[in-house]
Amino acid sequence: MTTSTSSTGDVPAIEFKDVVKRFGDNVVLDKLNFSVAQGDRVTLIGPSGSGKTTILRLLMTLEEANGGLILIDGDPYTHEYKGQKWVEIPEKRRRVVRNRVGMVFQQFNLFPNMTVIENIIEAPIHVLGKSKAEAVARGEELLEQVGMSEKRDFKTNQLSGGQQQRVAIARALAMDPEILLLDEVTSALDPEIVADVLGVLREIAETTDITMLLVTHEMQFAREVSNRVLMFDQGQIVEEADPETMFTNPTHARTKEFLKAVLG
Amino acid sequence: MNDESIWSWETAWDVLPALLRGLVVTIEATVVGMVIASILGLLIALAMRAPTRWVRGPLRFIVDFIRMTPLLVQLVFVYLLSPPEIPALVIGFVVLGIHYATYMSEVYRAGIEAVPQGQWEAATALNLPKARTWRAIILPQAIRNTLPGLGNYAVSMFKETPFLFAISVVEMYTEAQSYGANTFSYIEPLTMVGLLFLIVSYPTSLLVRRMEIRLA
Numbered sequence: 111m112t113t114s115t116s117s118t119g120d121v122p123a124i125e126f127k128d129v130v131k132r133f134g135d136n137v138v139l140d141k142l143n144f145s146v147a148q149g150d151r152v153t154l155i156g157p158s159g160s161g162k163t164t165i166l167r168l169l170m171t172l173e174e175a176n177g178g179l180i181l182i183d184g185d186p187y188t189h190e191y192k193g194q195k196w197v198e199i200p201e202k203r204r205r206v207v208r209n210r211v212g213m214v215f216q217q218f219n220l221f222p223n224m225t226v227i228e229n230i231i232e233a234p235i236h237v238l239g240k241s242k243a244e245a246v247a248r249g250e251e252l253l254e255q256v257g258m259s260e261k262r263d264f265k266t267n268q269l270s271g272g273q274q275q276r277v278a279i280a281r282a283l284a285m286d287p288e289i290l291l292l293d294e295v296t297s298a299l300d301p302e303i304v305a306d307v308l309g310v311l312r313e314i315a316e317t318t319d320i321t322m323l324l325v326t327h328e329m330q331f332a333r334e335v336s337n338r339v340l341m342f343d344q345g346q347i348v349e350e351a352d353p354e355t356m357f358t359n360p361t362h363a364r365t366k367e368f369l370k371a372v373l374g
Numbered sequence: 375m376n377d378e379s380i381w382s383w384e385t386a387w388d389v390l391p392a393l394l395r396g397l398v399v400t401i402e403a404t405v406v407g408m409v410i411a412s413i414l415g416l417l418i419a420l421a422m423r424a425p426t427r428w429v430r431g432p433l434r435f436i437v438d439f440i441r442m443t444p445l446l447v448q449l450v451f452v453y454l455l456s457p458p459e460i461p462a463l464v465i466g467f468v469v470l471g472i473h474y475a476t477y478m479s480e481v482y483r484a485g486i487e488a489v490p491q492g493q494w495e496a497a498t499a500l501n502l503p504k505a506r507t508w509r510a511i512i513l514p515q516a517i518r519n520t521l522p523g524l525g526n527y528a529v530s531m532f533k534e535t536p537f538l539f540a541i542s543v544v545e546m547y548t549e550a551q552s553y554g555a556n557t558f559s560y561i562e563p564l565t566m567v568g569l570l571f572l573i574v575s576y577p578t579s580l581l582v583r584r585m586e587i588r589l590a
Contacts, residue, residue, distance in 0.1 A: 172495050208501045219496035223514040232510060233500035285500060 121184040123148045123289055123321040124169065130177035131164055131345075138164050139345040141178065146338075148183075148288075151315055151322045153332035153353070156342030157368055162325040166291045169323070170213045171204060182207045182289070209237065212287030216294040218274040220266040220281070226253070227262045230281045238285065245284070252280035256310050272303030276310055283314070290314075292324040296331075304328065311335065329373060333357055341365045385562040389553045393563065396546030397570055403466055403545060404532040410471025411531070412524060415478025416517075419486060422479065437476045445473050446537045453541040466538045474531050481523035485516040518589060525582030529575045536567075546570060 122145035131139040138161045146152050154162040167173040168180060171188055177196065180187045187207045189198055220229050230252065231245035240248075253259045256276040266274060275295060282290060292311070296304045308331045315322065315335045326332055332339060332353060339356040341349040341364070349362040357373075360366050421433055440448070449469050456465055489512050497507040536547035544552075550563035 170495070170499050172498060205501055205503075208498075211499075213499040215492060215496065215499075217492050219490075219492035221493065221496065221511050223511070223518070233502055236503070236506050236510075237501045281500070 121148075122146060122181075123150065123183060124323065125181040125184070126165070126178065127181070128178035129168065129175050129180060131161070131168060131173065132176050137345065139168075139175075142345060142347070144340065144347055146321060146323060149319045149321055150338060151336040152324070152338045152340060153336040154323065154325045154340050154342055155329075155332065155356075155368065155372075156348075160342040161345040162342050163293055166213065166293050166323060166325060169211060169289070169291055171208060174198075182210055209285070210288040211291065212282035212285050212289070213291040213293065214275070214278050214282050214295045216297050218271070218278045218298070220274050220278055222266050225263050225265055226258065226269070226277050229266065229277060230284045233281075234284050249280070249284055252283050253277075255283075255313070256280045257306075270303065271299050272306050275299065275307050279307075279310055279314070287320060289321045289323065292322065292326070294325055294327065296326065296328055327372060329357060329369075341368065343368075380561065381565075382559065382562060385557070385559045386566060389550070389563045389566065392549040392553055393546055393566055393570060396544060396549035397574075399463070399543065399545040400532065400535045400547075401574070403463070403470060403535050403538060403543070404528060406467040407470035407474060407531055408524070408528045410467065411474035411478045411527065414471060414475035416482050418475060418479035419482035422483065423486075437479065440473055440476045445469070445534060446540055448473060449537055449541050462538075462541045462543045465541060466535075466543045470531060470535070470538075474527055477527055478520075478524065481520045481527070482516065485519035485523070486512065488519050489515045521589065522582055522586040525578070525585060529579050529582065532575055532578075533571060 124146040126142050126144050128141040128143060129139050130137070130141055138159075142161070142165075154165065156162055164173060168175055168188075169182075175188060179189060179191070185207055186199060188204060189196055191197075221232070224232065227246065227249050230249040231240075231242065234240045234245040234248065235242060250259065250262065253262055256279055258273060258276050258280065261269060261273060261277070266277065269277065275298075279295075295311070296307055299307060308328065311331075312335060314320065322335070324332070324336065336353055339351060339353050340347050341356065341360070341362065343364045349356070349360060349365045351360070356365070357369065360369055418433065418437060422430055424430055449466065452469050453462060453465050493511055493515065494507070497511055502511070535545055538545050539548045539551065542548070546567055550560075550567045553563045554560035
């Protein structure tokens with residue numbers, strides 16, 4: 111599969127050009143090309159080790175690519191070509207682009223030394239330069255939205271997993287990201303709590319135009335929220351379709367096999 | 375056997391005020407030494423993470439050197455090299471502080487490494503600058519991890535303060551020695567020194583253990 115720029119935007123929100131990622135001898139992504147249009151909701155599916163999470167981690171600069179380009183709104187993010195030479199972009203310039211990207215993690219990763227509200231206002235104050243009052247006002251609004259207002263002043267270890275994840279979502283949204291990366295955000299949660307978190311995400315998908323890239327095992331959720339599904343295997347996109355087609359009528363053998371395994 | 379030749383309550387009572395005076399100096403040395411050790415230890419731990427080997431290499435050597443030589447020798451060595459204007463007590467503070475800073479740096483290193491990788495990743499995802507990440511997220515959690523270690527080293531430093539005797543700082547053990555030298559009764563003062571050390575360090579170590587359990 112090669113580049114597939116979609117209908118709406120002129121410049122894609124995310125574009126991978128020949129991205130290579132290796133861990134030691136293990137090639138996870140081998141010249142991967144794909145793009146995500148502004149406002150798209152794209153779900154990455156595929157067996158574990160197929161490189162889905164690596165894509166999110168590259169987009170958050172938690173991993174370094176070994177080759178190729180990652181563009182955000184057309185801007186080079188981590189590397190660029192100077193003449194023929196592939197060079198790293200210094201942290202100072204990366205920061206400008208990174209501000210447009212937010213991420214929610216499987217393990218929540220809230221800061222346990224802070225209260226709920228402190229978790230949320232930390233970056234708006236120290237990265238976006240908002241005043242404390244402004245950050246708190248927005249933070250409270252977001253807590254309301256994720257149904258966590260009463261826990262405003264709790265320490266994060268007093269919260270259940272589902273509650274922590276809802277705070278983590280509010281924390282990511284407080285940075286007003288253009289792109290939100292969701293890395294198996296329900297995988298660490300008890301089944302009965304998954305619905306709460308998915309409900310929150312569904313609402314965000316409906317009420318904002320944030321570009322979303324999600325890795326999930328919740329196929330029903332992928333179906334409801336995303337407008338495009340990419341099936342990965344061994345670091346390559348083997349199939350790409352709208353969710354309806356992908357889940358009901360997949361064409362590729364690997365996709366059929368995978369969906370049969372996860373959907374039962 | 376003759377009672378009074380082994381233990382005299384009178385002697386014990388007589389030496390007590392001097393020992394308590396000495397105990398104050400002992401505690402002072404421990405507190406000031408620990409303050410130096412905690413701050414310097416943290417700086418060493420942070421410097422050890424420097425990207426260049428030109429910082430890490432020499433620092434590693436100095437730290438190992440200090441750890442592999444006895445505190446007593448260090449005290450006497452620095453004392454003899456220092457200009458006489460510097461009070462022995464100050465030399466004692468500094469040498470104790472530096473000696474224990476090399477151990478504390480290890481505690482900090484472990485504390486920093488115990489902060490989960492996810493905390494760093496969340497900080498990156500929020501685009502927090504490195505300095506802010508350290509100050510607001512990593513260090514508060516790391517220092518919490520180091521509190522029991524800090525407590526243990528405080529107890530251990532407290533017990534090593536008698537070495538200050540060698541550079542004629544008048545702490546508790548020195549008081550006992552000089553009382554013995556003047557009166558030829560050593561048993562009572564030294565026994566009481568031991569007991570006074572125990573009275574202070576045992577509850578402290580219990581406190582540290584409770585802290586360990588609470589933080590675990």
